[in-house]
Amino acid sequence: MTRISNTLLWLLVSVLAARLGLSALLPFADTTEPRYAEMARIMAETGDWITPWFDIGVPFWGKPPLSFWTQALSFKLFGVSEFAGRLPSWLANVGIVWLVYNLRRYLHPDPLGHGAKTQGLWAALIYATTALGFLSAGTVMTDSFLALGTSLTLVSLIVRLQGGPPLWSWLFFIGLATGLLAKGPLVLVLTGLPVFLWALAFNRWQTLWHSLPWVRGLALTLLISAPWYVLAELKTPGFLDYFIVGEHIKRFVVSGWQGDLYGSAHDFPRGTIWVYLVLASMPWGLVAVAGVLRNHWRDAPKLQQWHTGEQHVSALVILAAVAPAVFFTLAGNILWTYVLPGLPFVAALSSGLLMPDIGRRLKRSSVAATLFIPVLGSLASGWVSLHPELLRTERELVMTASHLSDKPSARLVYTGEPPFSARFYSAGRVDGIEVEALRRELADGNRTLPIAVAVDKDQRDLLDQLEQIADPVDQNRRYILFLLEPVTKSAALSNDSGRTPPAFNYTEEHKQPLS
Numbered sequence: 339m340t341r342i343s344n345t346l347l348w349l350l351v352s353v354l355a356a357r358l359g360l361s362a363l364l365p366f367a368d369t370t371e372p373r374y375a376e377m378a379r380i381m382a383e384t385g386d387w388i389t390p391w392f393d394i395g396v397p398f399w400g401k402p403p404l405s406f407w408t409q410a411l412s413f414k415l416f417g418v419s420e421f422a423g424r425l426p427s428w429l430a431n432v433g434i435v436w437l438v439y440n441l442r443r444y445l446h447p448d449p450l451g452h453g454a455k456t457q458g459l460w461a462a463l464i465y466a467t468t469a470l471g472f473l474s475a476g477t478v479m480t481d482s483f484l485a486l487g488t489s490l491t492l493v494s495l496i497v498r499l500q501g502g503p504p505l506w507s508w509l510f511f512i513g514l515a516t517g518l519l520a521k522g523p524l525v526l527v528l529t530g531l532p533v534f535l536w537a538l539a540f541n542r543w544q545t546l547w548h549s550l551p552w553v554r555g556l557a558l559t560l561l562i563s564a565p566w567y568v569l570a571e572l573k574t575p576g577f578l579d580y581f582i583v584g585e586h587i588k589r590f591v592v593s594g595w596q597g598d599l600y601g602s603a604h605d606f607p608r609g610t611i612w613v614y615l616v617l618a619s620m621p622w623g624l625v626a627v628a629g630v631l632r633n634h635w636r637d638a639p640k641l642q643q644w645h646t647g648e649q650h651v652s653a654l655v656i657l658a659a660v661a662p663a664v665f666f667t668l669a670g671n672i673l674w675t676y677v678l679p680g681l682p683f684v685a686a687l688s689s690g691l692l693m694p695d696i697g698r699r700l701k702r703s704s705v706a707a708t709l710f711i712p713v714l715g716s717l718a719s720g721w722v723s724l725h726p727e728l729l730r731t732e733r734e735l736v737m738t739a740s741h742l743s744d745k746p747s748a749r750l751v752y753t754g755e756p757p758f759s760a761r762f763y764s765a766g767r768v769d770g771i772e773v774e775a776l777r778r779e780l781a782d783g784n785r786t787l788p789i790a791v792a793v794d795k796d797q798r799d800l801l802d803q804l805e806q807i808a809d810p811v812d813q814n815r816r817y818i819l820f821l822l823e824p825v826t827k828s829a830a831l832s833n834d835s836g837r838t839p840p841a842f843n844y845t846e847e848h849k850q851p852l853s
Contacts, residue, residue, distance in 0.1 A: 340452055345700050346459035353466050353712050354435070354475070358428050360716060361476035362421035363723045365733040365759070371478040372731075372758035375423040378409035378478075379762060382418075388569050397574040399581050403566065404519040405480045418765070423478045430482040431466075431475035437486075437493045438462045438682045442689055444500040445655075457689060465685035467708045470618035470678055472715055480521050481675040484528075487517025488679040491529045492658045498549045499648035511555035515562035522581060528679050531665060532657035540650045611666040614674035619684050621710050626688040659683035727815055732760035732792075735819055736768070738812040739790040742821055748788035751776075752817065753797060760792070773800055780807070785825050792817040 366372035377390045377398055384391075390406045392398040408426035416422040442461035446454035465471050474482050490513030494506040517525025537546050571578045616623050662680045666672050722728055739750045751771045752760060760768045771791075779785065780803065793801055794817060804820050812819040 340456060342700055343452065343456045343459060346456065346463055349705070349708055350435070350459060350463045350466060353463070353472070353708070354428075354432060356712055356716060357431075357466075357472060357475045358425075360719045361424035361428060362419070363719050364420065365726055365729060365731040366420060366423070366478070366762060367729040367731045368757045368759050369730075371423070372762045374405065374478045374480070375409065376758050376762040376766070378406045378423065379413055379418055380766065381406050382410035382413040383766075388566070388573050397577070399574070399577045400585060401480045402519045402522055404516070405478075405483050408483075409478065424476045427477055427479060427482040428475050430486045431471070433486050434471075434482075434489050434682055435462045435466055437489045438465045438685050441493045441496060441655075441682065442686050444497045444502055445651075445686065445690075449500070449502075461686050461689035463708055464622050464688050465682055467711050468618065468622055468681055468685065469620040469711050470674065471681050471685075472711045474675065474678055479675065481678050483520035484517055484525060485678045485682070487513050487515075487520050487525050488528050489513070489682045490516060491525070492532065492654075492683070495533065495549065496651060496654060496658075499545070499651050499654075507550050508555065508558065510550055511559045512562070515559045518559070518563040519566060522585070527665060528661055532654060532661040535657055536650070536654040540653065542650070545648065606670055606672055608668050608670060611663045611669070611672055611677060614672070615660075615663045615677045615680065615684075618674055618677045619681060619688075621707055622688045623684065625707060626684075626691050655683050655686055659687055730757070730759070730815060732757055732814065732817070733763045735792060735812055735814050735817060736760055736763040738819060739792075740764070742788075742790065742811070748790050748821065750790045750792065752792045753794055753800065757816075773797060776800070777803070780804075780822075783825060785822065788824055789822045791820045791822060793820065 366375055377392065380391050381387065381403075387403070387407065387410075390398040390401070390403050392400075405426065408429075409423050412422040412425050416425070439458040439462040441458075443449050443454040443458035446457055448454055466475070474485070491510050492513075494510035494513060497506045498504075498510070514525060514529065517529070533546070537543050567578070619626075659680045662677045666676050726734055736750065739748070742748055749769065750760075750764060750767070751769045753773050753776060754770055756768045756770045776791065777800070790811070791804070793804060795801070795813075801818060804822075808820045808822055810818050811821050
């Protein structure tokens with residue numbers, strides 16, 4: 339390999355290793371990560387590999403189970419921890435990086451030559467150091483597996499159009515199955531839209547038909563993905579109606595959709611998805627635009643070493659890059675992670691505009707651009723790890739409650755619905771209590787077991803009442819924790835002060851109660 343290839347490879351490996359290390363550094367913060375991690379933990383604990391459970395008796399119909407399967411398996415192999423929960427997304431990201439490398443390599447006149455490998459590494463590095471690419475590589479989420487499925491599907495088609503090995507024909511359909519098990523029929527839209535527009539615009543229908551084994555391939559896709567859909571509907575009837583109609587139609591076309599069983603819909607101005615695409619592709623999206631303008635003003639080649647073995651294949655790459663943004667342009671209920679499936683192709687396009695000349699050292703500006711997001715993310719993660727109170731996480735509060743000395747039977751309750759991070763870090767051993775129910779329990783004065791109560795800081799009246807009978811044990815960004823000792827009516831009447839400070843050990847080291 340050339341000197342520049344070695345530099346790119348080491349940069350890529352360093353970025354991926356740094357992201358893997360950061361996965362163990364930060365606690366889960368509400369709501370997305372601990373919600374999905376808790377459902378995976380329940381799956382690993384119960385052995386129910388068909389239905390992910392949102393809560394006791396509440397099946398989760400919002401997403402297929404591929405991400406939960408991988409996270410639950412990781413918990414079983416490595417124990418329940420942040421690192422184990424995030425590892426599957428990191429592995430999915432490594433798969434996407436490999437696909438970007440192959441995509442850019444097969445767009446070179448000599449896919450097996452050193453030049454192709456260098457450009458493949460450069461494209462892979464660009465993807466790995468985009469803002470959303472770097473973030474999603476170590477986050478408990480379903481979008482990483484959807485992006486893996488869409489990337490595998492579209493890259494396989496492009497490689498085959500460029501004369502790649504027949505194996506890629508079958509990987510196309512495995513990619514569809516991956517997407518169907520990761521996030522559902524959305525994969526058919528995000529991959530079908532660019533392919534349809536490309537074939538329609540350039541009349542490539544026959545080429546498309548002869549490039550892939552459609553009949554046997556679709557049969558393979560159904561063989562892999564359909565059994566779970568059937569089993570899920572049989573086990574919890576109503577799943578298909580909610581998932582297909584609600585999650586894939588009403589969520590995007592009905593503003594403020596009220597059918598969401600698991601949260602609240604996000605309503606943003608139409609077209610916001612394009613802003614998200616710019617933010618997600620930082621810094622490379624803006625750098626690529628600057629490169630286009632520079633090449634235009636200088637009358638320089640728009641793409642370096644870009645080989646279109648199949649006519650107009652570059653247009654397919656462009657369509658794949660913008661397909662998510664185009665599809666969600668008129669949707670209001672969106673998240674910025676929705677543009678992730680387009681980023682691998684944005685990276686391939688950017689690499690063609692920004693690729694340094696082969697044989698020269700990598701420019702300092704190029705190295706700085708590749709390190710911008712990883713360094714910024716590492717510094718921010720390090721700061722937050724030293725100040726966990728900045729996050730909406732219950733890890734430290736749950737740890738405190740679990741280490742109250744001489745109180746092994748104390749149960750932890752939260753006023754209102756317990757946050758998902760509290761459920762995860764307590765291994766499901768946390769309850770919620772209504773404020774009025776707690777007031778009645780305090781007034782009753784007949785409590786036989788200790789109770790650790792986490793009270794929302796906004797509930798000032800209740801906090802004032804509790805501070806009259808107990809000292810706060812701990813607090814975080816959202817809650818204040820109290821330990822309420824056992825008490826009987828007779829003891830309460832005979833206690834002059836009416837207040838007994840709880841017994842706990844400030845010096846005992848916090849340890850994760852989930853190993």
